[in-house]
Amino acid sequence: MVSIDGLGDLWDRLFSAQPDPPPLLVVLTALAALAVVAVRSTWRVARNAVTIAHEGGHALAALLTGRRLHGIRLHSDTSGLTLSAGRPTGPGMILTLLAGYVAPSLVGLGGAWLLGGNRITLLLWVAVALLLAMLLLVRNVFGVLSLLVTGGVVLVVSWYATPQVQAVFAWTSVWFLLIGGVRPVFELQRLRSRGRMPESDADQLAHLTPFPALLWVLVFGLVNLFALAVGAVLLAGPLLAEAGIPL
Template identity: 45%
Template sequence: MTFAADTWWQNPFGGQAEPDAVVPAVTGIIALFVVLSGRPWRVARHVVTLVHEGGHALAAVLAGRRLEGIRLHSDTSGLTFSRGRPTGPGVVFTMLAGYPAPAVLGVVFAGLAAADRISAVLIIAAIGICGILVMIRNVYGAFVVLLTAFVLAVVAFTGPTNLISVFVYTITWLLLLGAIRPLFELQAKRRRGAAYNSDVDQLARLTGVPGWLWILILGVMVTCTLVVGGAWLLEPMFRRM
């Protein structure tokens, strides 16, 4: 790569050079290890939950609902509060948006990375974090968002070129892969009868479509984004083979 860590922000909409050929594969392996692990996943899941709740919040605004706030909890769960009609397409869209949100953001980041727009990924991440911060309504949630913002700022403005590349690719893989595990965790909770108010169970009550079918639909969605996003991320490596 050729751009410097201290100059990307001077031309934020310009292109950057492709990463080293091994970066997409190595970062994918790192992200997969995190998603399949124990404690590292519990830490990384806070980021996935943050994007999940951000998806609910954005969908609520797009559906014309009144967004009231977001809460993030130490057990990696979260809640997004909005006011509006208790039934209808708007609330269904709002409920549906959470679980696919990390995967959708991941495929957007993958497309930008494939187009050598690493700086655009950093800018979108910063805007998203700021948007969520103003809607946070609890201390722990504010801590998670501010810590995420701090890590992003440190890497973006002080990290060397290769570190920025590795960071962006790892986060992108983490969003793509990390969107899948919560669905398995949710279904396991549903089998134990411990997820009565989960997104899919609320969707089931709103639409009459069984919760297991909603999980299947969401699983297909996040798997498709992983295939597309993964292909974009790995394309530079295959092109150089």
């Protein structure tokens, strides 16, 4: 049985603010995340995290709009599939399709907001909780392994790592989601232009709405670039403070 004091300590650990990170940490973690996204070999591995957020966005939108969620599949080629049932047209289906490509950047923006308040531990535990919830919805072996590995790494860092390591991990991860959320939109349009993704989210949205697929790709890109810009300002708080620029 957990004591009141134990619950109090847990509450303090979860919601207490950590010290401001050194400005150099903010810069180096941003450069590290940019390198991971820009280099093809590292992107092929790290892109799994973006796929997890992408399919999680589809799943959450489906649940929030009243659709019946049948499951999520994550594949080793970094593709994914979220299956839901309900009306094949209408706002619920549109929002479910729309949520995928913008989800990684919006998750990154939420993470940047928490890090802007130096809530590193809270960020890591929220990430573990979301990954655990998604694990219950995954329907293939690779998807289960991918979530277990990702969630396990976050859990170990949140529980055992030093505050300095937690800060590096948290800032790098959030930068990665913000930057990494933009690249798939360009990849999507490149594949569409070659006729290799005729049933992409953007093309399905075009079938359901009066707007062409290219406009939906533009919407994905603008949302993600906006999230990157706002998230960068939130994450750059220590740099701005050192320069005497108030947020």
